[in-house]
Amino acid sequence: MFRYANPAQFMRLSGALLPWVSLFAVVALVSGTILGFRVPPDYQQGMTVTIMFVHVPAAIVAESAYALIAVASIFSLVWRHPLADTAARAAAPLGAVFTALGLITGSLWGRPMWGAYWVWDARLTSFLLLLFLYLGYIALWNAIEDETRAARAAAILALVGAVNLPIIKFSVDWWNTLHQGESILSGQIAPVFLWPLLTMALGYMLTFAALWMVRIRTEIVARRARSLMQRGEAA
Amino acid sequence: MTSFFAMGGYGAFIWPAYGVSLLGLAAMVWQSWAAWRAAQKRLAALEEDKQ
């Protein structure tokens, strides 16, 4: 496992994978979009159902990214692996953007469906809180200059957040039933919608993977440059 | 064609949703790629300096 986690190995491996992942991502996104616009209008939601194909994948990726950060943080804290720090840090801005996309597309869907861009539904609320968790995590990374220290602090925060996230979700659900939320997201999905959705979801995940790799690679190269500069000055 | 863009009257919501998604993805791609290029250039310059 750790064999692939050394920076040189990672550069090689990701260098080989990156073109393919990117290619498949583009293919999946394009075909998913085409499929998406060819579905029949939903009997309840009309054509707005097409929003689902950009909304749900964004939401899924956004949530998985936080889980990835938490896992990377464990690696960072327990095994002190610098690549884990880099990976966690690189995932955060991506996760935040996907969260924002989920929120925006969701509220654009909500307007025709519920008549309001925003309602305090349980799922929406906990999703909004996820965005805040991302922002806090990113802010902490940026605020502490010393890299090792920032990495450790951010890892602790990510884990505290990850432990707390289910509790937050639970509490928000509880709150919502207390106050009788005004809607419930639709449960079952008709098979016609399933294929475009799955394709798009795949596309989003591959896009995330590709961007994640690029960002980790960037950080590795930047680190190399920094240490070169330091050595140059010492001479 | 216009009916396609109207999306059964929901075009005003569907197109922005796709637009924003495209924009978001594109922005991430652009930013990540630009940072990668910049880092690479910096490293190359430093390595050249050393020689």
Place this chain on the structure above:
Amino acid sequence: MSPAFASLLVRDLKLAARSGGSAALALAFFALMATLVPLGVGADLRLLARVAAGVLWVGAVLAALLSLDRLYQGDFDDGSLDLIALSPLSLEQVALAKFLAHWLSTGLPLTLLSPLLALFFGLPGRGTAMLMLSLLIGTPAVSAVGAIGASLTLSLKRGGLILPLLILPLLVPVVIFGAGAVSAALDGLANGALGLLGAFSLAAVLLSPFVTAACVRLNLAG
């Protein structure tokens, strides 16, 4: 309670008192809330009673925020934290003492003061009792989670808004269960909110010293 632990606790309380009494702050802060909300909602006491619990709970959390950077940053800046870390107390004990001091100087006075504010909002008797109880149970969680945030950001200079950003999302369950318990009491219902609040609070208080100590440790290495 060892003398060392007690000395740290007493010192923190003393420092808090010398830089402005916290009960007074709680009062001022709540007074502000209590003037404002009726202004928006109108003088309808029934409506006010409905929002009272939520508003007071949010107020409690925010009031705690205002004094959080006293917890570790001051000691870090002037080197006291180095000396405290070298003392016979473990960093976990230190964290516990500081958490306690913070709660005693914010959470507790706030709790004791809450009936007065409940009056402003026209909260009926059983609502008031529940408000007080929920504050008593829930404010320790606020201090505990707050301490984690404070120790995470202790090397940053003062006046950052980053601390609230870190801890407010984590405190969402406290606000929900706390306010929920009061709402339920007002409706004459029994719900599990108080139990859930207690569980969260207990977990937060038990875990916080360990997490906090880890944060302090990593910041001392800086």
Place this chain on the structure above:
Amino acid sequence: MSPAFASLLVRDLKLAARSGGSAALALAFFALMATLVPLGVGADLRLLARVAAGVLWVGAVLAALLSLDRLYQGDFDDGSLDLIALSPLSLEQVALAKFLAHWLSTGLPLTLLSPLLALFFGLPGRGTAMLMLSLLIGTPAVSAVGAIGASLTLSLKRGGLILPLLILPLLVPVVIFGAGAVSAALDGLANGALGLLGAFSLAAVLLSPFVTAACVRLNLAG
């Protein structure tokens, strides 16, 4: 704007950004606090619209409060204030620069973000416009009064609860006029709140640099 003045302003903005007090964080804080209220009060958008102005106004005051001790205390503690006082700028100019930096990094971003939050609270269009306008007019007063408080308490160590205690009462009129203007707009009434707010704000901004400079002078002699 002289280069010296500009340099101080830029430095303060930079420091704010680096210690987690950037405009972006102010926004996040504001949004977060706006999220907390529905969690306490309930999701009823009609009720939320009624409390929106009050809550957002309290949020604005709070965001300012939390970042106020950045304004002078940091510079006092590390001796920067001595050096700044000896610079060609008069202390009044220094006070103006610091007030501006504070408003730019808290009041202004909050104002710009408020329409989005109004959406979350289901505030109708005319309420939103008025909210934004009242924040634009009123937040300078918050920073100005806050600066006075910060300079008065600048020799106290961090986490002082005295600062909020000092300035909250002074800010009550701002919040009342501000929230009142929005309420009136919601009810379709015209009232003088906005005018009063403007007058208060103007007076505060004009006087604050002088009062602040006097306080700084006093504290440098300490």
Place this chain on the structure above:
Amino acid sequence: MIVSLTAEKLALTRGDRQLFADLDFTVTAGEALVVEGANGVGKTSLLRLIAGFLPPTMGFVRIATDQRAVSDGEERGRFVGWLGHQDGIKPQLNLREQLEFFARLYGAEAALEPLLERVGLWRQRLLPCRYLSAGQKKRLGLARLIVAARPLWLLDEPFAALDKNGRALAVELMQAHCIAGGIVVAASHDPFGFHARSLRLGAA
């Protein structure tokens, strides 16, 4: 150009404690004055008084230039280059940002890079000041003195935290300042490396 610094019948009381009284001295352009005395005798207080931060309990301090005499505290401050006990350094800024800010604030036009070289901080120029060692911070303080280009230097323990090299540098800078017609008033417990008059506080 500044011609002299004069104190007349100066007295200072802090809290209920009188630190000094009836203090008279004059320092003329090109001279250095070392303020000496036991801990807590009032050296730092005297410097702050001269800089105009503290008002004297009695007496006054006057700076004479070729054109006029200045007694007002705040006006006096415009002549002062200050190196205090506190470093006045922001941990969040890097060294160059820190010095650039200071140069702009003081309306100075110094070339910063050579200056950083001179005080031995060139390598650290992009390091956040949080990471500077005690001596490095003091050296930054010296650089700041030069940037400010003020005629009257008030230095509180200028040698503390400096290594041998750094002390030599400080002495060199002070001497150069005096030769250029400036005045140095320094509080120090260390032997002063060059000829300077001495003022002993608390001797009475």
Place this chain on the structure above:
Amino acid sequence: MIVSLTAEKLALTRGDRQLFADLDFTVTAGEALVVEGANGVGKTSLLRLIAGFLPPTMGFVRIATDQRAVSDGEERGRFVGWLGHQDGIKPQLNLREQLEFFARLYGAEAALEPLLERVGLWRQRLLPCRYLSAGQKKRLGLARLIVAARPLWLLDEPFAALDKNGRALAVELMQAHCIAGGIVVAASHDPFGFHARSLRLGAA
């Protein structure tokens, strides 16, 4: 009682900069070690490392007592009396409160009033620490060292800000500590007043 302090193959890197590597030394009970070197060479960092605040990049530090050897950083800290660059003093507390707090925290039973007398702060005992002069703060630090009664003293520039008297006092205290079987490790730019081994950093 502590027997010795040993560093083996010690290396420390901060940020991207290696401060020292392959550092070996042993100090035995009764000895004093002065750490010397230019500004920014890593003296303070070395002291923090010994105290257990900083983990070494390589190598280790071990304290041997008659019973056992301690390498863990946090355990090591229990042997340390610390006088750092920062004063660790709360301006809001008065001097006696400050020292009392510290004594209780360290479980010490010293009589405080004679101690205050000894470091020359008896008159100030009820003064809020906000008003102490730099040297007085340092003296309070010395008092704290004695109160803590720890075997290994780590002192960062112990003489800075002290007057002649104060320096003599510091030397006296260090000597007494060594004679009583303690160890002193101090970073200093000033000549040390008594016999001490020296460790030069950055000489390579």
